[in-house]
Amino acid sequence: MKTPNKSRDLTLTTAAVGLLLVFLWWANGHLDNYKIQVLNLIAINSILALSLNLIYGFTGMFSLGHAGFMAIGAYVSSLLILPPVQKEMIYILQPLIWPFSVLQAPFFIAVLAGGFAAALLGLIIAIPVLRLGGDYLGIATLGFAEIIRVVFTNLTPITNGALGLKGIPNYANIWWNYGWCLLTLFFLIRLINSNFGNVLKAIRDDEVAARAMGINTFKYRVVSFSIGAFFAGIGGALMASLITTIDPKMFSFLLTFNVLMIVVAGGLGSLTGSIIGSAVITVLLEWLRFVENPIDIGSFHLDGIPGMRMVIFSLLLILIILFRREGIMGMREFSWDSLINRFSRGGEAR
Amino acid sequence: MSANPPVLETREVTIRFGGLTAVSNFNISVPKGSIVGLIGPNGAGKTTCFNIITGFYKPTQGDVFLEGKRITGLPPHKVCEEGIARTFQNIRLFYNETVLQNVMIGGFVRQKSHWWMPPLLIPSCTREERELRDRAMALLDSVGLGKLAGEISSSLPYGAQRRLEIARALATKPKFLLLDEPAAGMNPQESQELMDFIKRIRTDFDLTILLIEHDMKVVMGVCEHIWVLDYGILIAEGNPEQIRTNPKVIEAYLGEEATQNA
Ligand SMILES: Nc1ncnc2c1ncn2[C@@H]1O[C@H](COP(=O)(O)OP(=O)(O)OP(=O)(O)O)[C@@H](O)[C@H]1O
Ligand SMILES: [Mg+2]
Numbered sequence: 283m284k285t286p287n288k289s290r291d292l293t294l295t296t297a298a299v300g301l302l303l304v305f306l307w308w309a310n311g312h313l314d315n316y317k318i319q320v321l322n323l324i325a326i327n328s329i330l331a332l333s334l335n336l337i338y339g340f341t342g343m344f345s346l347g348h349a350g351f352m353a354i355g356a357y358v359s360s361l362l363i364l365p366p367v368q369k370e371m372i373y374i375l376q377p378l379i380w381p382f383s384v385l386q387a388p389f390f391i392a393v394l395a396g397g398f399a400a401a402l403l404g405l406i407i408a409i410p411v412l413r414l415g416g417d418y419l420g421i422a423t424l425g426f427a428e429i430i431r432v433v434f435t436n437l438t439p440i441t442n443g444a445l446g447l448k449g450i451p452n453y454a455n456i457w458w459n460y461g462w463c464l465l466t467l468f469f470l471i472r473l474i475n476s477n478f479g480n481v482l483k484a485i486r487d488d489e490v491a492a493r494a495m496g497i498n499t500f501k502y503r504v505v506s507f508s509i510g511a512f513f514a515g516i517g518g519a520l521m522a523s524l525i526t527t528i529d530p531k532m533f534s535f536l537l538t539f540n541v542l543m544i545v546v547a548g549g550l551g552s553l554t555g556s557i558i559g560s561a562v563i564t565v566l567l568e569w570l571r572f573v574e575n576p577i578d579i580g581s582f583h584l585d586g587i588p589g590m591r592m593v594i595f596s597l598l599l600i601l602i603i604l605f606r607r608e609g610i611m612g613m614r615e616f617s618w619d620s621l622i623n624r625f626s627r628g629g630e631a632r
Numbered sequence: 633m634s635a636n637p638p639v640l641e642t643r644e645v646t647i648r649f650g651g652l653t654a655v656s657n658f659n660i661s662v663p664k665g666s667i668v669g670l671i672g673p674n675g676a677g678k679t680t681c682f683n684i685i686t687g688f689y690k691p692t693q694g695d696v697f698l699e700g701k702r703i704t705g706l707p708p709h710k711v712c713e714e715g716i717a718r719t720f721q722n723i724r725l726f727y728n729e730t731v732l733q734n735v736m737i738g739g740f741v742r743q744k745s746h747w748w749m750p751p752l753l754i755p756s757c758t759r760e761e762r763e764l765r766d767r768a769m770a771l772l773d774s775v776g777l778g779k780l781a782g783e784i785s786s787s788l789p790y791g792a793q794r795r796l797e798i799a800r801a802l803a804t805k806p807k808f809l810l811l812d813e814p815a816a817g818m819n820p821q822e823s824q825e826l827m828d829f830i831k832r833i834r835t836d837f838d839l840t841i842l843l844i845e846h847d848m849k850v851v852m853g854v855c856e857h858i859w860v861l862d863y864g865i866l867i868a869e870g871n872p873e874q875i876r877t878n879p880k881v882i883e884a885y886l887g888e889e890a891t892q893n894a
Contacts, residue, residue: 475750476750476761478750480737480740483729487726488727493707493712494708495804496741497737497740497741
C-alpha cells in the first residue's frame with residue numbers, strides 16, 4: 283500500500299478549488315444569464331445529489347422524500363428573506379400570520395434555518411419508520427413528501443397556499459451556490475472518510491454484522507437520514523432564491539426523481555460520482571429541452587411533446603440499471619494519486 | 633469445574649419458535665481464561681444459543697450473565713459494548729470495505745468521538761482516529777493480515793476471511809469471544825494453524841473463548857471443556873476424553889450418521 287501524500291494532496295486540492303473560483307469569476311463576467319443559470323443548477327443539484335447519496339448510496343436507505351425536504355428548506359428560507367412589505371403584497375388570500383410576517387434573517391442564516399427545519403422533519407419521520415426496520419422507508423418517505431405538498435397547499439396563512447411565494451430575493455448567486463456546494467462536499471468528504479463513514483457503509487453492507495460489532499444501527503441510520511435531510515433543505519433554500527418563485531406544485535415527485543437519477547447515474551456510494559452526475563445530467567436536461575420544442579426537419583414538422591424529456595430520462599435510468607448498475611464511478615472516489623498514476627502510466631505508454 | 637470465576641453463565645435458558653423448542657434448559661458456566669466448545673449434530677441449536685447470548689434472540693425463559701451482570705434481552709450492540717464479540721457460521725464481512733476498514737469498524741464501539749466531529753476538524757477526534765487506525769494495523773499484523781490491509785475484503789481467500797472476521801471481533805476489545813464453526817471449509821493444515829491461532833489470541837488478548845465446531849480434531853485439540861447439545865438439550869459435558877467416550881454422545885452422532893446414510 284502506498285502512503286498517501288497528504289501535503290501534496292492539500293496543495294493540489296487548494297489549487298483545484300482556486301482554479302474553480304477563477305473559472306466561476308470568469309464565467310460570471312463573460313457567460314450569458316442562461317449559461318450562468320445552468321452553472322448554478324449544477325451546484326444546487328450537486329448538493330441535493332450528495333445528500334441523497336449519503337442516505338441511499340452510503341447508508342443503504344432507499345428514500346424518496348427529497349422533494350419534501352427541499353420544500354421545507356425553500357419555504358423556511360424564503361419566508362426569512364422576503365421583505366415584510368413584499369410579504370404583505372403577495373399574501374392576498376389570507377394575510378401571513380405573526381411571527382412569520384415580521385421575521386427576517388440574513389441569507390446565510392435563512393438557508394441554514396431551512397436546512398435545520400428539514401433535518402428536524404427528517405428526524406421526526408425517520409424515528410418511527412426506521413424503528414420498524416426501514417423496509418418501508420421508500421413508501422413512507424414518498425408519502426411524507428406528498429403530505430408536505432398537500433399541507434403546504436392548504437396552510438394558506440403561512441405558505442400562501444397554491445399561489446406560492448413570488449419575488450423571493452435573488453441572493454443565490456454563483457458564489458453562494460458554489461460556496462454551499464463546496465461546504466457540503468467538504469462536510470461529507472470528512473464524514474465519509476472518518477470511521478463514522480465506515481460505520482455507515484457497514485450498516486449498508488451487513489446490518490446484522492454491524493450490530494454484532496456494537497453499532498447502534500438504528501441510531502446511526504437516523505443520524506445519516508437527518509444529515510441528508512439537512513442538506514436537501516439547504517438545496518431547496520438555494521433553489522428558491524435562485525428561481526425566485528416557489529409553489530407547492532414545484533415540489534412533486536419529479537424533483538426527487540431528478541435527484542435520484544443523478545445519484546444512480548453518478549454512482550451509489552461515490553461523492554465524486556454525484557458531482558460528475560450533477561454536471562452531466564443538469565446539462566443534458568437543459569440540452570434536451572429541444573425535444574420539447576417544435577422541430578422542423580426540411581419540410582417535415584414535428585410538434586413539441588411536453589414531458590418528452592422525462593420520457594427520455596426514464597429510459598436512460600432503465601438503461602443505466604440494465605447495463606451499468608454501478609453508474610459512472612461505481613463506489614470509487616476521485617483521488618490525486620489515481621489521477622497522477624493514470625497520467626504517468628499514459629506518459630510511459632507513449 | 634475450575635477455581636476461576638465464570639465469565640459467562642446461562643441459567644435455564646429456553647427458546648421457543650412457535651411450537652418448536654429450539655433450546656431448552658441450557659445451563660453453562662464458562663470459567664475465565666478458558667477455551668470451551670459447544671458441539672452437537674446439525675440443527676441441535678448451537679447457533680441459536682450464540683444468538684441468545686449475543687442478544688439477537690430474546691430467550692423465552694432464563695437468563696444470561698456476563699461476569700455476574702445480567703445481560704438477558706440487551707440488544708446486540710449493547711451486548712458487544714459489555715464485552716462479547718462473535719463471528720458467524722457463514723462469514724459476514726463488510727465486503728465492499730477494505731481489510732483495514734473492517735477492523736476499524738470493529739473498533740468503533742470503543743471510540744469516544746462523535747459523528748459530527750470529523751467534519752469540524754476537532755483535533756481530539758483526528759488524534760483518536762489516527763490511534764484507532766494504528767491499533768487496527770497492529771492487530772492486522774498480529775494476525776498475519778498486515779500486508780492485505782488495503783485490499784477489499786471480498787477479494788481475500790477463504791481462510792484469510794475467517795481470520796479477518798476474528799480480527800474484527802477482537803477490535804471490539806471483548807472479554808468473551810464466540811466463534812461459530814471457525815474451521816468450516818478449511819483443510820487439515822489450515823485447521824491446525826487455526827488451532828494455534830485460537831490458543832495464541834486467548835493469551836495475547838486475555839480472552840475467554842467459546843466455539844462451535846464440527847471438526848472433532850479441532851474441538852478435541854483446543855477445548856478444555858465441552859458441552860454437547862442434541863435437539864436443544866444438553867446431553868453431556870466434560871473434558872475431551874470424557875466426551876469422546878460418552879455413550880450418549882456417540883449415540884447422538886451415530887444416530888445422525890445413521891440417518892444420513894439411510
Ligand atoms: N429464527 C428462527 N425461527 C424459527 N426456527 C429457528 C430460528 N432459528 C433457528 N431455528 C431452528 O432452531 C433449530 C436449531 O438451529 P441452529 O441453527 O441453532 O442449529 P445448529 O446447531 O447451529 O446447526 P448447524 O450445525 O447446522 O449450524 C433448527 O431447527 C432451526 O430451524
Ligand atoms: Mg449453526
